[in-house]
Structure formats: structure tokens, C-alpha cells
Amino acid sequence: MTISANHTAHDPGPQTVNADPVAEAVRKFGITVEDYMLPARHQIQMVDPGGRLKPDSEQGTEPGHEYPLPGAEELLAAYEQLVIGRRVNDQNSALVRQGRMAVYPSSHGQEACQVAAALCLSEGDWMFPTYRDSVAVMARGVDPVQTMTLFRGDWHSGYDPMKHRVGIQCTPLTTQLLHAVGVAHAAKLRGENTVVLAMCGDGATSEGDFHEALNFAAVFHLPVVFFVQNNKYAISVPLAHQSVAPSLAHKAVGYGMAGERVDGNDVVALLAVLDRAVKLARDGSGPLLVEANTYRMQAHTNADDATRYRQDSEVAEWLAKDPVSRMKTYLTGRGLLDDETDFRIAEKAEAIATRLRDGLGEDVPVDPQDLFRHVFASPTPQLLEQSAMLADELAREESSGEGAK
Amino acid sequence: MTISANHTAHDPGPQTVNADPVAEAVRKFGITVEDYMLPARHQIQMVDPGGRLKPDSEQGTEPGHEYPLPGAEELLAAYEQLVIGRRVNDQNSALVRQGRMAVYPSSHGQEACQVAAALCLSEGDWMFPTYRDSVAVMARGVDPVQTMTLFRGDWHSGYDPMKHRVGIQCTPLTTQLLHAVGVAHAAKLRGENTVVLAMCGDGATSEGDFHEALNFAAVFHLPVVFFVQNNKYAISVPLAHQSVAPSLAHKAVGYGMAGERVDGNDVVALLAVLDRAVKLARDGSGPLLVEANTYRMQAHTNADDATRYRQDSEVAEWLAKDPVSRMKTYLTGRGLLDDETDFRIAEKAEAIATRLRDGLGEDVPVDPQDLFRHVFASPTPQLLEQSAMLADELAREESSGEGAK
Amino acid sequence: MSPTVTTSSEANGNVSAATARAAASAAATAEAEGPQPVTMAKALNTAMADAMQADPSVLVFGEDVGMLGGVFRITDGLTKTFGEQRCFDTPLAESGIVGMAVGMAMNGMRPVIEMQFDAFAYPAFEQIVSHVAKMHNRTKGALKLPLVIRVPYAGGIGGVEHHCDSSESYYAHTAGLKVFTPATVADGYRMLREAIDSDDPVMFMEPKKLYWSKDMVDLEELREQHSANVAAGTSSEGRAAVARPGTDATLIAYGPSVPTALAAAAAAAEEGRSLEVIDVRTIVPFDDETVSASVRKTGRAVVIAEAHGFASVSSEIVARIQERCFHYLAAPIRRVTGFDVPYPAPKLEHYYLPSVDRILDAVDDLQWED
Amino acid sequence: MSPTVTTSSEANGNVSAATARAAASAAATAEAEGPQPVTMAKALNTAMADAMQADPSVLVFGEDVGMLGGVFRITDGLTKTFGEQRCFDTPLAESGIVGMAVGMAMNGMRPVIEMQFDAFAYPAFEQIVSHVAKMHNRTKGALKLPLVIRVPYAGGIGGVEHHCDSSESYYAHTAGLKVFTPATVADGYRMLREAIDSDDPVMFMEPKKLYWSKDMVDLEELREQHSANVAAGTSSEGRAAVARPGTDATLIAYGPSVPTALAAAAAAAEEGRSLEVIDVRTIVPFDDETVSASVRKTGRAVVIAEAHGFASVSSEIVARIQERCFHYLAAPIRRVTGFDVPYPAPKLEHYYLPSVDRILDAVDDLQWED
């Protein structure tokens, strides 16, 4: 069924409906605007859970939704990051168990999403991650120990967002999507070629800020790729209690942007879909929405008890779809990966794990005066007074021989 | 293009996708779930701006989007309310000009939407109106003078919401949609047969609460009909700066509900679409979204100056689509309306206008103690103290011969 | 007419979020007879269960409150006992939760909703300020809004940012909201039952660091007391408690700061200074009578709160005391509050929080020499 | 180092929303030389235009601020002068506006955004409290957030509900926000320029009933003063103004209440009582020095604000004065504030608002007999 894209049968559609990529797809493939904006009938999947490349006809691609296979170099780089990501996840979980870190929301099982999110971006681009996206943050180049500062509890964020163009890992759900929109908007106004990847989870799509961010990005026609990791749970709440839409990617059409869904455990498909989305955005398509179907293999965080709300059998099902081993099988089968390379990669991963163990093992002293130092660029007399009060208190404690507790 | 409604190619779709009306439409018409949820290709229009009934094939209906013509009695009742609504709008605007009312957001030009919103509901149903929906509120049976209390400035709301099951006219945009959801949810939990009509404007669809309300209604599968009067402006901001979606009704699929768009100046089509939506909702379809294409003929309120942001020519174009005269031509043509009936209706309208003039002409005394009386069901000592303070102050003013200013 | 308000509490230290699991099992234990060690978590859980038992219009919903029993396990077992229609999870949207609760309260229900953490109630701020607080007033009482918004608040649990805000001042400043905050296990039960019974909307601020504090409490007795109060038409709303009597100066605290104030009073006693500790209990309505009586007696006061001091509930308490007890005051009223800085990261929160030492310093400053 | 702060203002009555049009035409008039009658609206408008002229990274956006020039016409002409890229309308979503502004400020811009009315900033509360206030701190200063959130606030204009909230206390209580509120036309220009120049986020609270108040002001001189201050590295941030000197008691007010306080002082003068009026100007940072000096001199104080009194900025001012001036006080500090009730409908707002009479009553209560 062909459906016109007009607001009414009489008025001409709004400007962006005629924007290049949409118009081109409509012309080229004889599809409708809705066909372009709605996700393809099936999720995009290129490598099946067994590690076999699927035939073109079964990858879920369609006219206007076509995705060439990424190049070998990119795939190998992705594999390396996958192995590192898995190692980082497991190392951090261990550090939490050992009491060296307070909390760690692991992306175990979601490493393909993490890696693709980092690799699809160029240096000048921006990423806006959540608390769960530490592996993506590190894959973008941020120092592992600095990344973990938040979870160790020394400070709210340990890295400089400007250095790698990575927003600080955000806790208030979906609020960061609007910051992504603002960064893209500023870049666009200056005529810069920046693409912004804005990340959130399936649960987060229910928040009002999700709606406002997608709409702002669409109306201002900004180069933002919204990337939803649908890992099927928001803490204990399963997807079915979060949304009854045909898919989360179906939300895109309601903002006048294109949506797509992709196998979130298939890093090959993820790279194909995200690379194209980033390219389209950079070329002026306006924003896009990509939903990755994946699974949170572990509890929400170490403080959570997942046995209260889901069956082991469900977890086991997803274990068979593991993104790391799948990619290994695929690359080995294609002759792109041999034991030697694999060993070298494992060594790299181990080096990072060591850096995490060492870095988080150190007991970095905190400075109480940091409480006051960074509240404002230009401090208030009130804060200077309070700072002096604390200094005095600590000095008295010190001199009375007690020391800080 | 047929698109499956599954979250992934593997998982079965969520529960409501299999809910009766959708499944039935899919089965009966051989359409997809998206076809059901996406609005029909064209807006539904039954009577053209010239007052002529359109041939069935040109009404915009489609398989799964079929709308029988409403009965003669309902149409005549609608016409009566249209005439009254227009008279009320014009009377209130006059009262504002005369300084008898502080402000009035007129629905002049949108009376068809106002009337259909009231007529589609049964007695036990609920309506949640905005500041612009005074005509709908009155058409539902609320006393005209009580309705105007808000705009006269005696109190925030002049009617008891429970009496006619009408929420108070809401100013903070789209917040009331969530109250509608809550009322529907409570009714559903008690097994009541209540449908709730939740109203907002095109601009309001950009707010986060719009998103949250539609999603809650869909996930809890509640009998709420969301009714958006797309009058093309949010104060000065035109639709194109509000949304670049193919239509606002296209947002529905993103929540897993059905959307439809309808000529908002054609009360016949409006009744057809809303009656069906209410029936579907009552029968358990879950929520629906109806977008009416209409136009705000006057300034946002009397405080606004529409010449700053739109052309007279645009307004003139919409004048030709007037909902009241269109219906008159249509009914007269069908022999349902004669001069005598029309005269009787005009008299009724005049009586209500008189009631408004009289009611708002009176200078109703306000009681300063009302400030404190209704803050809590059970007052705090602090408020009792403040209340006494004011009473004392006023008594002293009184005795010093000044009186209240 | 005023019911008896007794309080007791243990000062308790920081607890990690992981101990939620322990709280859960505690909440699940069967009720024994007579006074038992009971956690605040258990008391709150029991209060909801009892209220749901007593009135079918009481509903509980929010994020993760169903099968999981809430991230703090305060709603543990309610879905199992009362079914998914009475206690259920919502989509992840706080404005949605509060807005839907408003509609439900309009339509005959008594919703008790959970905001997962203090800072995650902010998305609902418009619904709370523009509707929850105003609905009764704007309809001249035609619509009552019996609605309880439970907010686990404040710090001391080593949480990451946005998980430790003391947000009570925002609500206390909003006309039309009642604001309760229990500091003892018994008050956890008593005040939550009263909040649910109230026809007014109540912001129910739960000091999250006290969830796992235990007092010796007889839940059955509290239940009977509650029934007796309902029958008699009395309530402890608006009553502060004298948590510890004293004569030299008054410490005024609420919620998470009450155990700290009690600990300070105990320490001061060893140094020969007798401090009276007032537990404010309900911030709105505020018990001027009890507070003023104490300060008039002692002539000196320190107000203690975790929240930033600036334009806060603690400012209000100081202002009220100086308005009412001016001529009784021997020294300016001191405040010991959180600094005016964003709540710090876990390793620094110790420096932020009002401590026993900081309270004793403030007491020392009360111009005893004069 | 501190620049000269002078103030003058006319007490002005209620104005209907319809007079927005008059303000618009006033704002559009060409600039004349020397001191002229200038509205607050014109001063704010000029401040934005000058800032945009001076720095291309200054952007203005919000609801209806483009072609319409804002519902109060404060942004009138900016789109025409600077183009749609520098001053533009957004979709109708306040959290979106603030959140997008945060991203823009992170990426080199200096956004100046308008919330249409006080209560319509509440949907943005999470962005303001959890991000705007905290971004600089949580990144240890790596990210500055030069962002101005303009909020037309308070009442006295006969507006319907949700259009007259005094919301300054919510922001003042939030650590990490600066809160400015001008009461005079000159301060409208001066303080908005300083807010835009500031590397810290500023909640810029504009008393909407003063938009159409006029003072004799030389805009060109203010412009030059501003340049001179920038060159000298000085700012009037954190400086209260003595709006009227006096000796018997101190009235402390800000924003919309300053003209009322001045009118009260004028009336008191006729009765032979000399009242000093302090205009707080910047609530955060607060000028303890000026306020304390005045109260130490007069020994008596009344704090005036439109907002509900409970847990508010006025409570804070009382608390600060009693902490700092305790032994100088001859009487308890009094407050004249809005009652703790939702802002009333137009026909009742007169009873709600602090009035000259109510201020004089409070002054009379300052125990002069003692």
C-alpha cells in the first residue's frame, strides 16, 4: 500500500520530506516515504549466530535499506575491540566483586553494539554514552582507568569530554540525547561536518526526553544517529512492559526520520548499518534511529538480582548468540583471523585488564577541597566561606590527632 | 510492501499486536499491522468544503480504515452544536473586548472538532480538554458561565469535573493526557466501560508528556482516544517548525496504536472517525490517535497579534473551508435542515449567548478567605495562621474606613 | 486528641547498595510476636500491605516495584500478595507515573507511587508542582487527590551522582503538598499509613540510608494503634517528636539527620551538656509548637539537615524559630547542613554530610560564655 | 574593583497581558541620546542585541522568540537583525530547549534561552537541576556551561494559573546555579549582559510585571559602562544595591518586590520613619556584606518576596541575617511574603501579593516600644 507523505491530502509535505536521501530512495526504488522511514521488514543480520555469512537475500535488506558488507580491515579492528571489550567487562565485574569498585553496569553480551558505536565515528564526531557504555567509551580512546572513575567513586566523571569528544556517561535516562542534539546543532551552525552518536537503552525510550530529542533533531535536520541498545530489560522490566510498538525503530516515522533495526549481536551488520547511518547523517539526511536487538547477559548491575525476574533458559538462549565467539568463527572461516593474530589480540586485552587492575588498585587520595573548587567557574563568597569552614574543621581534627575518618 | 510486526525476526510480537481489532483487520483485509496502525493515505473527508457529500471512493477510506456515514439525527444535533459553538466563540471574544473577561482562546474555525469531541462520548465517558476547548466542554453539558470562570479570573476552574466527567481545562500543555490515561486505567481496573477522550493541539505533541501518555495508554491497553486538533499553529510557531513527520497521526505506530487523520472542518467525517474510535476503544482495541486538520482562524488569544507571523491570504484560504456553513449547505441539500429548524437553532444559540452576557456581566464578589480554604482537604496550622492574619488585616482596613482596594 | 508519638532509632553508618538484598530477605521474614528488631524497609513494606488489605482502592506502582519489589525491595511481595492489578511496573517515565496517578486519584483510587531515586523524580516536577499540588485548590475541593509519592532520598549510601539528592525543600516550598519524612522504624509504619489515609497529596520522603536501620518494634501493636487512631479521628500529622529530652540546647533534625543528631546528643551528654533532640517528622505541616517550646526552654538551637543549606527547609526552621522565640535566644541559631555544592562522589560524601563532630562544633559555638 | 550599582524604579500597578503590544512598540523605538524613559523590556532586548553583536556564539532560542519576538516581545527584532540561525523558535518542549542548550554550550555556543512563563520551565527541571547545575562540577571544570535561562516570573499581571509562579527558590536552592533578578531598567541591561558574559549558568529571573516599568536611562552609557567593566574585569554579580538609604529599619527585597518596598519606604517617610531598602539583585551569589551592614546599622529588618514564604529565599535571608547580625537585632526579623497557597486567580491576587500596607504593618510590628 502506498501512502502519501502529506500532512493533509492538500498541503504539500514539509521541507525535509523532500530532502535528498529520502527523495532519492523514493525515486530510485519506487518506494514510499513511509517505506523509507519505517524499518525494513526484518532486522538486518549478516552473520548468523553460528558465525556463517548469510546469503544476501536473507540479510533483511530491501530496496532503500541496502547494506554492503564492511571491509576486512574494519572487521578485524572490530574483532580486536570485541575481545578487549569482553575482557574489560569481565575485569571490571571482578574488581567490583573484590570491592575495588562500587558498581559496574556491565555490557557483557552487548560488546558488538559497544564496538560498532565507537568504530562508526570519525575523530571529529561526538559520542553520548550512558552508564552502560564504558566499553564504547574506551573503544573511542578514553583512558580505561579514567573511564572507571565514576564507578570507583572518586569523582562523577574522570575524563575530559572535549579530548575525545565523548559526553560524560549519563545516568538520568535519555537526558543526554538532548545534549547530543545541541552539540550537533552548534556544529551545524558553524558549518562543521560533525556527526553525533546518541546512545540509550530500550527502557529509556519511554522517557519524555527521548521524544523531545528525536523531534528536535528532526525539525532542525541535524546529523544525529540515535542508537538504541534494546537489551530487552530496563532493570527488571521486560520490553513488553515498556512498549507494544511493532519495534522501537517504528518510532522514527513519527518524527519524520528513518528507522532501522539490526541484530545487535552481529558486529558485521551493526557496522554496516551504523556506517551507512553516519554517512547519511554526514551527507545531510537529517537524523536516523537505529535499534539493535541484543541482550543484557548479566544483572543490571552488581546490586541487582536478575533471578527475581527472568529465567535462566532465556539467558541460555542468548548465550548461543554471543557476539564475540560468533565473530571469531566468522573471521576464522573467512581466513581473516589466525591463532597468532588472535593471541596478539588477547595479549592486548590482557594489558588493558592489567592497567585496570593496577589503576583501580591504587588508593588515589581525594581532596576534600574539590567539593568547592569546581562548582562554578567563578566561585561565590558563600562557597569560599564554606570551603574555609571545612578546611578549618579538618585542620582542627588533624591537630587534635584524630585525622579524617 | 508488507512489513512484519515483530520486534525481531525471531521473537513473537508483543501481546497487543494480536489484540482483536488489529488481528481482525489484518485477517479481514489482508493488510499488515503497519497498514492498520499507520493512518490511511489521505485524510478522511466526507463532505467537501462546498458542502457536497463526496463519493465513497474519494472519502479517503481504505481497507481497515472504513467509516460509515453517521445517522441523520446525530448530524442534526451536531449542526445545532456547531451553531451554538460559533455563537459562543464570538460572544466570548466580544466579552473580552468589552473587558468583561480577561482572556479567551477562541476555537473559531475549529467548532467541528469541538462538537464532535463532545458528541462522540457517552454519559459515563470522560473528556480532558485544553484551554481552547471551552466549546467542547459546554457541548458536553457544562454550564457556560461556569466554564468561563477560568477566563473571567474568579477562580482557576468554575465547574465540578465529576459532574459531567470533564477534566478542568488544562494550561500546562499535554499534562492532561496523562490524567486521561489515569482515569481510564482506574476505570479499567474496576471493570467499567469508560472511554476517555484526551485532547491537545499540534504544538503540544512536541512535549514529553505527549509521548509518555501515548505509551502508557498503549502498554496498559487503555480505552483512550487521543484527539489532536492540528490547527497549524502553536501561538506563532507553524506546524513545519513543530514536526517534520509525514503527519502527526504517523506517531501512533511508534506506540503500537492505530492513527488516523481527518478533515477537522468536516463534522461529518469527524463524527464518523471519532465514533468508530470510541467504539473500538470501548470494545477493547486499546488507545487510538486521531489527528484533525483544522485551522486557528483568530489570534492565539486576544493578547496575541497574528499579523506578526502569518499572511491574511492563508487565513482567507481556510475561511472557504468553514465548518459551520459547510454543514449547513450539506444538511440543507440533503433536506435535513429547513429555515424553521435553522431559526430555532439560532434562537437556542442566542439564548446561550445571553446567558453568557448576563452571567459574565454580574460582578460576582470574591471571598479572600478562599485563598486558604481549598489548599488542603485538611488544613495546616500554618494556613490557619495566615488566614487569620489576612482576616485581621482586612478587618483593620475595614474599620479604618479604607475597605479593600 | 493527639496520638502518642514515640521514637527510637540507631545511628547507622553507610551501607552499600548491594545490601538491598539483605533488606529484601529481612522484609520477607514472617512476623513474630511482641517487639522485634524490625527494619525501616520492613515497616514501610508492612504499611503498604496493610493499607492495600484495608482498602481495595490503594494501588502501588512505579519502576521495578512489581516482580523485583523495587530496587530497595520496599514493595517486596506486594504483587505476589495482591496481584498485578494492585502492584505493578510502569514504563520508564516518571512524569507518566505521576500524571497517571493524578488521573487515578481523580477517579477513585489511592495510588502510592515510587520514584526510584530522589533525582529521578525531577522529570515529574511539572506534574507534581502544577497538578498534584494544585488540583484540590483549583476545583475548590471538588476533586480530592489522595496520592502518596514515595521518594527514597538523601545520601550516605555511597551512591553515584543523582542517587543522593536531598530534594525535600523543593516540595516543602510548593504550596499544596504535604511533606513527611520518618526517622524511626515505627514512624515508617505509622506515617506511611497516615499518608495513604490522607485525602491530601503527600510527598513521602524516605531516608534511604535508614532503610536497613533496625528498631525494636511491635508491628501488630502499631497496626492496632493505627486502627484506634483512625477510629478516633486522630493522626500524628503535624506533630514533631522529642526524640531525646534535654535542657541546654535544642537540636532540630529530620529524616536521615535524626540518628546523627541523637549520636551528637549522646556524645555531648558525656561532656556534660544536655541536648534536646527534636525529630520534625512532618515538614509540612510544621510543628511550631513543639519546636518553639523546646527552644524557649533551652534558649539555643542548631538545625541539622543533609540538604544544601541555601533557601532550604533548614533556613525555614531557623526563620520560624527566630520569629517565634527571639527573646528567648541566647545565641544565634546555627545550621549544620550539606554544603551548597552538588552531592559529591562516594569517596567525598563523608566531608559533605553533617557529622556528629560538626554538630558538636556548632553547639560549642552557641556563645556559652555570654 | 566593584562597579557602581545605581538603582531607581517606579512602583507600578497591574498590567494586562494585552499591553504586551505596547511593550513591543516601545522596544522597537530607535535609541535617543542621553537619559530617556526606557522600559525594562527595551533594556533586556538591547542587552541581548548588544551581546549578539559582540559575540557570534551568543544564540537566542525558545518558544515564539523568533518572528513573534516572544509573548512579552523581549526578543523583538532579534531574528530580523541577526537572522534565523542566531534567534529562532524551537518545537514546543522546554526540556528539549534546555537540554539542547546544554549541548550547544558544551560545543562553543553561549545560548540565551527563554522559558515562556515560570511554571512552564518545570518540564525542564531535570535538565536544569541534574545537568545545567552540575556539568561544570562533574567534569572538574573541563566543561564550562555559559548558558542563560531567562524566566519571566512572579505575578501582578492578572494572569491565569501557571503564569504567575515565583519559582526562584527552586533554583536558588540548587547548588551550581547562579540566580539573578533585576528590579530596575538599568539592571535589566547590566545584569543580562553580565549573565551572558558569565561562564557559569545563570537563571535570569525577569519580574514580568516590571517589563513595562520605565526608568530614565541612558542605554549608550550603560553599554560603555559594561565595556569598561569587562575591560577592568569587574562585574556587579554578587552586589546588592542600596535602593534607598535609611536609618530606622531595613527592607530587603528583590525583583518584583523592590518597587513595592520603595513605595512602602516612601510612605513610611511621610510618617517620619526612615527605612533603608536593599535590592538583592543576585540571589546567588548573595551579598551578605551589604545586607548585614544595613541591618547592623538599623537593628531591624523586614524581608519581602512574592514567593510562598515556606522554605524560600526569604527564609534564607532571615536565617543569614540572624546568623550574622544577632546581637544587633532589636526585634525579630519579619517576613512579608506570598501566602503558602497556590498563586490565586486574577481577582484574588491582590490579597496574595505583598503590599505597601502589609509591609508597613510588619514594620510597625518591629517592637519599637522596647
Ligand SMILES: Cc1ncc(C[n+]2csc(CCOP(=O)(O)OP(=O)(O)O)c2C)c(N)n1
Ligand atoms: C530518569 C531516570 N529514571 C530512573 C533511573 C533509574 N534507572 C537506572 S538504569 C534504569 C533502567 C534503564 O533501562 P534501559 O534504558 O533499557 O538501559 P539498560 O540499563 O538496559 O542498558 C533505571 C530505571 C534513571 N537512571 N534515570
Ligand SMILES: Cc1ncc(C[n+]2csc(CCOP(=O)(O)OP(=O)(O)O)c2C)c(N)n1
Ligand atoms: C508546558 C507549557 N509550555 C508552554 C506553554 C505556553 N503556551 C500556551 S498555548 C501554547 C501553544 C500551544 O499550541 P497548540 O498545542 O498547537 O494548541 P493551540 O493553542 O493551537 O490550540 C503555548 C506555547 C504552556 N501553556 N505549557
Ligand SMILES: [Mg+2]
Ligand atoms: Mg535495557
Ligand SMILES: [Mg+2]
Ligand atoms: Mg495549534
